[in-house]
Amino acid sequence: MTDTLVQPADGTGAPKRLFIKTYGCQMNVYDSERMADVLRPLGYATTETPEMADFVILNTCHIREKAAEKVYSELGKLRLMKQDKAAAGDGVMTIAVAGCVAQAEGEEIMRRQPAVDLVVGPQAYHQLPELLTRTARARGERIGADFAPNEKFDALPAVRGVDGPTAFLTVQEGCDKFCTFCVVPYTRGAEWSRPVADVLTEARGLAEQGVREVTLLGQNVNAYDGMGEDGIWSLARLARALADIPGIDRIRYTTSHPNDMSDDLIAAHGEIEALMPYLHLPVQSGSDRILRLMNRKHGRQKYIDLIGRFREVRPDIAISGDFIVGFPGETDRDFEDTMSLVREVGYASAFSFLYSPRPGTPASTMAAPVPDEVARPRLHALQALLFEQQTAFNMSQAGRTLNVLFEKTGRNAGQAIGRSPYLQSVHVEGADHLIGQIVPVAIERGQQNSLAGRLLTDTPPPQAERQD
Ligand code: SAH
Ligand code: SF4
Ligand code: F3S
Secondary structure (H helix, E strand, O other): OOOOOOOOOOOOOOOEEEEEEEOOOHHHHHHHHHHHHHHHHHOEEEOOOOOOOOEEEEEEOOOOHHHHHHHHHHHHHHHHHHHHHHHOOOOOOEEEEEHHHHHHHHHHHHHHOOOOOEEEOOOOHHHHHHHHHHHOOOOOEEEOOOOOHHHHHHHOOOOOOOOOOEEEEEOEEOOOOOOOOOOHHHHHOOOEEOOHHHHHHHHHHHHHOOOOEEEEEOOOHHHOOEEEOOEEEOHHHHHHHHHOOOOOOEEEEEOOOHHHOOHHHHHHHHHOOOEOOEEEOOOEOOOHHHHHHOOOOOOHHHHHHHHHHHHHHOOOOEEEEEEEEOOOOOOHHHHHHHHHHHHHHOOOEEEEEEOOOOOOOHHHHOOOOOOHHHHHHHHHHHHHHHHHHHHHHHHOOOOOEEEEEEEEEOOOOOOEEEEOOOOOEEEEOOOHHHOOOEEEEEEEEEOOOEEEEEEOOOOOOOHHHHHO
């Protein structure tokens, strides 16, 4: 997030301090950046710590119990900071809870933590400026119980603050799938796609500010069906148009659902150079029985076949996934089906979670919950296998030359860290002058979580050396 200081609109001089803490998925990261954009014209500049902030926003996640509970413990700490700030005569700390916990249990938040001034759902944060004015008068505002993402996007400022050469770009929100374990359809509402022109305008603005890679976001991003000039556009068509924007050299998208995978999107991976060879395609379980109970509406073989089709058009594509272990009724046999699917697919990276019952979801009242002492060893076994695959994938890159987009400096002097096309972190010494550029790197070593490489001899050295 940019720390540009803007004169407040009220002309009082000093910028106000805004602290945003983000939990959950990439869409929350995008939303937090947009909240900062909305508040910048009011004179708010982001800070790295909450202690002396004038406005604190917790942008929350409701996906698992732990994620939601973290919010309440953080609010407890903030309450004390708010008191200290007032006691020091340093003005008021306004506390807002945004995001999916705000949407799911706004009233409970207000009840459990009186220090909270306002609660704002994921489709209503464009109203933060107005809400702030109102909370100066009365506590207890709760906004955003209904879903209208179009109003939000229409109200957001055209210019975004950017931080580095990569950016998230929300193109689709909401979910109509109702997997039996998941809260997202309740917290984000129905599937909705942003109009094509809006997405292209935002992407051009990002490119003008030096962004080279955009990650298109949606809870079901491959269900994208935004309105274009000549009718509905698919995600593949959108990716083609984005690839034509000068400066946009890399495109990624997440998260996809197997049932929305279309022929044109698969084909696009063989045709659009900017579309990176990396696919995050969650499957959750390898057991047909459990997939049915989860209401995923596809079987194990369909998923495996889909991956095969991607590999036909793009043999080097790196596959990533999400898994849930210990879903109600999961037997040893079902779990073994998940392990065998992982062996069959071969993942470059993956996320795996213990099933967490969520209030209001059908799975939370299903028969045969799996006890923790059974589920946990399964999770460990799955994670060991996924980790082994990830390490092997990283090690297999040694000896290759990969294009790396350098994003930031590393721990050592001169070191730069970037991403390979496969989303791996790549560490390179003597490359800090190349941040924001895509440069070929000779990969020397693959480790568990990253790659190490060196610049090729014909890569331009830093300016100062070149002038010698
Ligand atoms: N839209 C995406 C994922 C959204 S949530 C999709 O359909 O795949 C991100 C991940 O969190 C899910 O893929 C799932 O693996 C995990 N998850 C969701 N609800 C969960 C729950 N109740 N318990 C444990 N993990 C869960
Ligand atoms: Fe949740 Fe399923 Fe929708 Fe993904 S597809 S957001 S897991 S309900
Ligand atoms: Fe969490 Fe909401 Fe994202 S529940 S995973 S922040 S859509």
